[in-house]
Structure formats: structure tokens, C-alpha cells
Amino acid sequence: MKHIRNFCVIxxxxxxxxxxxxRLLDFTQSVSERDKMDQQLDDMDLERERGxxxxxxxxxxxxxHPDDGQEYIFNMIDTPGHVDFSYEVSRSIAACEGALLLVDATQGIQAQTISNLFLALEHDLEIIPILNKVDxxxxxxxxxxxxxxxxxxxxxEDIILASGKTGIGVPEIMRAVVNRIPPPKGDPAAPLQALIFDSVFNPFRGVIAYVRVMNxxxxxxxxxxxxxxEASYHADEVGAMExxxxxxxxxxxxxxxxVITGLKRSSEIKVGDxxxxxxxxxxxLSGFEEVKPMVFAGIFPLDNDDFEPLRDSLEKLQLNDASLIFEPETSAALGYGFRCGFLGMLHLEIVQERLFREFNMDVITTVPNVTYRVTDTKGNVFEIRxxxxxxxxNNRAMVEEPFISSQIITTTDYIGAIMNxxxxxxxxxxxxxxxxxxxVELHFELPLAEIVFDFYDRLKSISRGYASFDYQPLDYRETDLVRMDIKLNSENVDALSALVHRSKAEYIGRGMCKKLRELLPRQQFMIAIQAAIGAKVIARETLSAMRKDVTAKCYGGDISRKRKLLEKQKAGKRKMRQFGKVEVPQKAFLDCLKLD
Known part of the structure; x- marks a missing residue:
């Protein structure tokens, strides 16, 4: 055990x-020349595309080790950096004794650097500070x-200067891992205790659990x-993760x-078990934190027959992404689907993309929202998502919404715009x-619902990418909440209904109606797009009909002939509007939320 070092990169x-x-893999010759590629550990196409x-x-x-010739085993975990994937970081930290804390020498300390550092210190990890990109x-x-x-x-002198591009500082990092990070503690003779910190589904071998053996x-x-x-199995295969x-x-x-057990049902294994x-x-084993979803959205199959395949796909995806949680729900317009919990909007986007790529599931995603707490007139308290x-x-006494404590680190040039x-x-x-x-580091208290949609995008654009953002959940506070419905030709589109603050309802309603007018394909009949609170319409846009020139075949002649054709067209359009269904394309669901 004294020749093992477990560490993560944060x-x-x-x-x-x-x-x-x-560069660490190159230095230890863990990858053959034939298998070498950039971002070696990012094995998903999606990771490579987005960088x-x-x-x-x-x-x-x-x-x-060059000093004593002793061979050491390093178990390294490369972690994500985006705030939406912080749960991955917390699980990796639970399996380690040390952490390499990287800071970009051109950008300095950012919000997520601080957040990840505190997470590592909570678990008593030994921190090795590294200044990267010094070249x-x-x-x-x-x-x-x-x-x-x-x-x-x-x-x-504790700070190591390094460059991931050229390999500067890599020997010093390897020495520091041996000298500074303590070896794992534990009793080999004690009853077995192994923490499952990740898992993946293999269609041929079933569920593969990644474990850290504590005792x-x-x-x-x-x-x-x-x-x-409470399930028991035989360990068909155990091994190391090279x-x-x-x-x-x-x-x-x-x-x-x-460890591979041949287990095929994903419900019988849990990350953190x-x-x-x-x-x-x-x-x-204790000290493993439960995931706290921040954003909730409905995911529905395009075809209702795909409900069970969608459930299987979500269960398999959940094995690989423990921060995804879901439960069945029904919708009047969309049929049977699932209410899913995500850590943020990027997480939602990634899950949607992975469902399509890995399981060939085309889905419709409803308007994302957060969990609200409602107290009714009888004093009962319950959560709504x-x-x-x-x-x-007339049935509710109080509605409370979740607040967050946020840290924004930026340069002094953008303080005014960020405060606004x-x-x-x-x-x-x-x-x-x-x-x-x-x-400067700014600390704000913000309602979670306000940062769900476009906050991160707008923060990046007004600061030209020089602001970093991180947040932690705080508490619930009373709010004036209303339900805003979007109607197309007087029919509610429940997938676009949203819970909004009363002061923002008109602004959001107008914005969504305008956006839908741009996004919806034109039909043979006129479409009225309305935003309403209860029976009161607060915004309206009209999508005009596509017009076919029915009088083109008339060469001269009596005007009554043309009028007769136009009247016939008008009557047909009225009938079409009565029976015509307006299909909302999937792109419109998420695009209409990103209001300017």
C-alpha cells in the first residue's frame, strides 16, 4: 500500500x-505510440467536439522514482471543470488522497477553482498547486x-510551474505526487469495504462498477x-483500470x-454504494454526498410507443451519469414521458444529445424549471416541479422559490455590466x-429560476469571456409566482407553460411570442400566438398564412370570377384553422427560452 498514490486533477x-x-501518461509510457491521441482520456465524441x-x-x-528506483502505482482521475458537472468532481475526490490543483497562468484563479479547492479540503486531500500554461x-x-x-x-516553492502542451514541469509533478500525497490508509485483513465511485453499462458484459477499495x-x-x-452477486472479473x-x-x-458481476439490471447498482x-x-462507507438537481424538465418520446425504450435508455445513461434523476409523468399534449432532474442547462443539453447519439432516441424536452415550495390554505407544504x-x-397561501449564493470573478472593467x-x-x-x-470577486444572492436559462451565456458575452461563475444552494424564500401559458390558436401548449415571477411575466410573454413567431413554420392558415395568465392574455403575435395565388389562372374577364375564387379560398382557410394542428418543432422549445 505504501507504493500506491491516488489523486485527481481539478x-x-x-x-x-x-x-x-x-503529458503524465506520455511520461509514464502508459499509452503506446499507436494508441496516442490528444485528450486521451476524453473518450466520448461529444467531449472531443465541444472541447x-x-x-x-x-x-x-x-x-x-529516480532517487531510489522504487516503482509506484498512480491511480489518476481527470475531472470535468464546468459547474454543471461538479458532482463528477465530488465523486472523484471521495476516492482520492490528493489533488493536483491547476491554475491557468494566463487567466488566474476562477470561480470553479475556488469551489473545487474547498471540496477537496473538506475531504482532507493533500493539495499540490500547479501553475499551467507557463510557456x-x-x-x-x-x-x-x-x-x-x-x-x-x-x-x-510549493508551486510547480508546468505546461501541458510542452511537458514542462512533468517530472517535478511526478516527484511531488510521491513525496507530498500520502499513501492510502486501510486494513487488508478487515471486512471488505469498496466505494463505487462510477459505473458504466456494457451491452455484452452488463454493468461494470469502478471501485476504490478502502479496507x-x-x-x-x-x-x-x-x-x-441489498443484492448479492459473484465477482466474475476484477482488475485495474489502465x-x-x-x-x-x-x-x-x-x-x-x-468489478464485473454480469449484472444486467441497472436499478440494482448505485453510485456511492x-x-x-x-x-x-x-x-x-459515509461521506458520499447525494446529488441535488437544480433544473427539472420533462423528456418525452416523439412516438408514444418509444416510452419503454426511453426508460431503458435513461436507466443505462444514469449508470454512466449518476447526477441524472428521473420519474415517470404524463402530459396532455405529449403523452407519457419522464420528469428529469439536471445540474444545469448544459447538463440537460448533453443528456439530450447523448440519448440521441448513444441510444438513437429522438425526444422532446419541455420548458426547464426549478423546484418550488407551496403552502396551501390548510397549511400543507409540498414541492412542485x-x-x-x-x-x-384561491387554494394557495404562499409560494417559495430556491435561492443560491453565487461567486463571480471578473476583471474590474466589467463590474458595472455584471452588476446590472x-x-x-x-x-x-x-x-x-x-x-x-x-x-474582483462579487458575491450575489440570486433566485435559481433566474439563472437557469440564459444567465451563463449573457454573463460570458457581456464580460467577453473574462467572468467565471459558481454557485451553491441557499434556502427557500417567499415569492409572487404565476403560471404563464402559451396558446396557439387558443389551445394551450403545456410543454411551453412556465412558472414566472409576476414582475417578469409580461416581458417573458412578449419575448416568447416574438420568438415563436420566428421559429414556427408558416401554415396555410393564420396562427394566433398568445401568452396568458389564467384568462388574461398578456401578449400576442400573429403568424400570417402562406398565400397561394388562386387568381393566377384568370386572364382578364369579370372581377366576380376572381372574387368567387378568393371567397372560396377564405372559407377553406377558416376550415383549416378550425381543424389544423400546429406542430411545434423541437428546436423551438429551447430556443424560445433564450430571450435577448
Whole structure:
């Protein structure tokens, strides 16, 4: 055990985690020349296209220390940097003893850097501060080193200067991992306790669980027991996670590895569960936090016959993405589907894309919203996640909405614009702290519902990408909430209904009607697009009909002939409007939320 080191790589988005991980793999020759590629650990097409890490990736490396010639086993986990995937980071941290904290020498400390650091300190991880991208012309090494010293309380000589692109500093990082990160603790003779920190579904082998062994030893063919689901299975295969899975006879105390049980039902395994021996059971491991979804949206199949395949797809996706939660629901317009909980809008977008790519599921997503708390006139308190669940005004005494505490780190040039944006979103400024003469940290309290749709996009555009954003849930506070319905030709489109603050209802209603007029395809009949609160219409737009020139075949002649044809067309359009159905394309559902 004293020759094992378990660590993760944490940083803000785009600070070079995956690139530096590539250099560590090159240095330890963990990847053959034939298999080498950039962002080696990002194995999803979606990750490569967008240039972001969505999933944590664990890999084992072998390193020989130059001083004593001793070989060490490194279990490294590369983590995502975006705030929507912070749950992946928390799970990775639970399986490690140390963390490499990366800061971009050209950008400095960002909001997610601070958030990830605090997460690592809560789990008593040893932090190795690394200043990345020092080879770039715009790198401000001394200034950024001072920021890191202020943040972590480390010494100047503790900071390692590195470059993921050129490989500068990689030998120093490897030495620091051996010298500074403690080896794992645990008792090999104790009853088996292994934490499941991730899992994946393989269509041929079933569920593969990634585990970190805290106590005991897990051997091939052992009969094991999952404590949370009370299920027992045989360990058909155990092994280490090198670039490809490498079967071994056992995985010992302190090791990170995988276990395959042939388990086919995804409901019988949970990320965060503890694996133990069936005959000699250990206790449940603690300290693993439950996921807290921030955004809820309905996901419905295009065809109602696809309801069961959609359920299977979501269950398999949930194995690979433990932060996704879902439950069945029905909609008058869309039929049977699922109410899903996400960590943010990017997470929702990624899940939708993965359902299409990995499971070939075309879905309709309803308007995302957050969880509200309602107290009715009898004093009962219950949560609602769907506009349809909001009681009538005469049946409710109070509605409360969730608030968040947010940190925004930016340069002094953009303070005014960012403050205007946050105040426009009903935010309250708590304090501002100057990290350096040119960088400031703003603390706001904001309603979660206001940041769900377009806040992050607008923050990036007004700050030209120089603002970083991070948030934590706070509490529930009373609010004046109304349900706004969108009607097409006087028929409610319940997928577009939304719960909004009364002061914003008219603005949002007008914006959605205008956007829908641009997005909806024109029909042979006129379409009235309305936003309404109850029976009161607060905004309206009209989508004019496509007109066929029915008089084109008349050459001269009596005007009554032309009039007769126009009257016939008019009557046909009226009939069409009465029976015609307006189809809302999927693109319109999400686009009409991104109001200017």
C-alpha cells in the first residue's frame, strides 16, 4: 500500500487538465505510440467536439522514482471543470488522497477553482498547486503565483510551474505526487469495504462498477454484496483500470479498479454504494454526498410507443451519469414521458444529445424549471416541479422559490455590466472583494429560476469571456409566482407553460411570442400566438398564412370570377384553422427560452 498514490486533477473549465493528463501518461509510457491521441482520456465524441470533459476518467500509471528506483502505482482521475458537472468532481475526490490543483497562468484563479479547492479540503486531500500554461507569452507567472499563495496558503516553492502542451514541469509533478500525497490508509485483513465511485453499462458484459477499495481485498469469484440495494452477486472479473481494462486475480486495500458481476439490471447498482463480502459484511462507507438537481424538465418520446425504450435508455445513461434523476409523468399534449432532474442547462443539453447519439432516441424536452415550495390554505407544504401542479390562487397561501449564493470573478472593467445583469435577475449584492488591483470577486444572492436559462451565456458575452461563475444552494424564500401559458390558436401548449415571477411575466410573454413567431413554420392558415395568465392574455403575435395565388389562372374577364375564387379560398382557410394542428418543432422549445 505504501507504493500506491491516488489523486485527481481539478481546475476551472479550459485550464488544461486533460492536456496535462496526456503529458503524465506520455511520461509514464502508459499509452503506446499507436494508441496516442490528444485528450486521451476524453473518450466520448461529444467531449472531443465541444472541447470539454463531461465524465471523470480514471487510469492507472506505473512510475519509477529516480532517487531510489522504487516503482509506484498512480491511480489518476481527470475531472470535468464546468459547474454543471461538479458532482463528477465530488465523486472523484471521495476516492482520492490528493489533488493536483491547476491554475491557468494566463487567466488566474476562477470561480470553479475556488469551489473545487474547498471540496477537496473538506475531504482532507493533500493539495499540490500547479501553475499551467507557463510557456505562453501572456502568462503572468509572478502575479498568478501570489494569487495561489493567497488562496491555498502554500509557500512559493510549493508551486510547480508546468505546461501541458510542452511537458514542462512533468517530472517535478511526478516527484511531488510521491513525496507530498500520502499513501492510502486501510486494513487488508478487515471486512471488505469498496466505494463505487462510477459505473458504466456494457451491452455484452452488463454493468461494470469502478471501485476504490478502502479496507479488505476483493478477489475474482468472491461472492459480493451491494449494501444499498441489498443484492448479492459473484465477482466474475476484477482488475485495474489502465487504458484498457486489465484483469487481475485481486484488487487490494487502497487500489482503484473495476468489478464485473454480469449484472444486467441497472436499478440494482448505485453510485456511492459500498461493496462488501456476502459472508463477512463490512459497514456502509459515509461521506458520499447525494446529488441535488437544480433544473427539472420533462423528456418525452416523439412516438408514444418509444416510452419503454426511453426508460431503458435513461436507466443505462444514469449508470454512466449518476447526477441524472428521473420519474415517470404524463402530459396532455405529449403523452407519457419522464420528469428529469439536471445540474444545469448544459447538463440537460448533453443528456439530450447523448440519448440521441448513444441510444438513437429522438425526444422532446419541455420548458426547464426549478423546484418550488407551496403552502396551501390548510397549511400543507409540498414541492412542485411542473407548472401543471401549481394550485389555483384561491387554494394557495404562499409560494417559495430556491435561492443560491453565487461567486463571480471578473476583471474590474466589467463590474458595472455584471452588476446590472444580476440586479436585472432580481439579485442582491452581498459583498465585493478585490483579489488583485484588476480582479474582483462579487458575491450575489440570486433566485435559481433566474439563472437557469440564459444567465451563463449573457454573463460570458457581456464580460467577453473574462467572468467565471459558481454557485451553491441557499434556502427557500417567499415569492409572487404565476403560471404563464402559451396558446396557439387558443389551445394551450403545456410543454411551453412556465412558472414566472409576476414582475417578469409580461416581458417573458412578449419575448416568447416574438420568438415563436420566428421559429414556427408558416401554415396555410393564420396562427394566433398568445401568452396568458389564467384568462388574461398578456401578449400576442400573429403568424400570417402562406398565400397561394388562386387568381393566377384568370386572364382578364369579370372581377366576380376572381372574387368567387378568393371567397372560396377564405372559407377553406377558416376550415383549416378550425381543424389544423400546429406542430411545434423541437428546436423551438429551447430556443424560445433564450430571450435577448
Amino acid at each position: 481546475a476551472h473549465i479550459d485550464h488544461g487538465k486533460s492536456t496535462l493528463s496526456d 470539454i470533459t463531461i465524465k471523470s476518467h480514471a487510469i492507472q500509471m506505473h512510475y519509477t 505562453m507569452e501572456t502568462a503572468m507567472i509572478e502575479e498568478m503565483a501570489d494569487q495561489m499563495i493567497d488562496l491555498t496558503g502554500c509557500e512559493r 479488505g481485498v476483493l478477489k475474482k469469484n468472491d461472492k459480493i454484496h451491494f449494501l444499498a440495494t 487504458l484498457n481494462m486489465k484483469p487481475t486475480a485481486e484488487i487490494g486495500c487502497g487500489d482503484v479498479g473495476y 459500498t461493496v462488501t463480502h456476502d459472508a463477512r459484511r463490512g459497514e456502509m 411542473n407548472p401543471a401542479e401549481l394550485p389555483e390562487p 445583469l444580476c440586479i436585472d435577475k432580481r439579485g442582491t449584492l452581498l459583498r465585493q472583494t478585490y483579489l488583485s488591483p484588476h480582479r
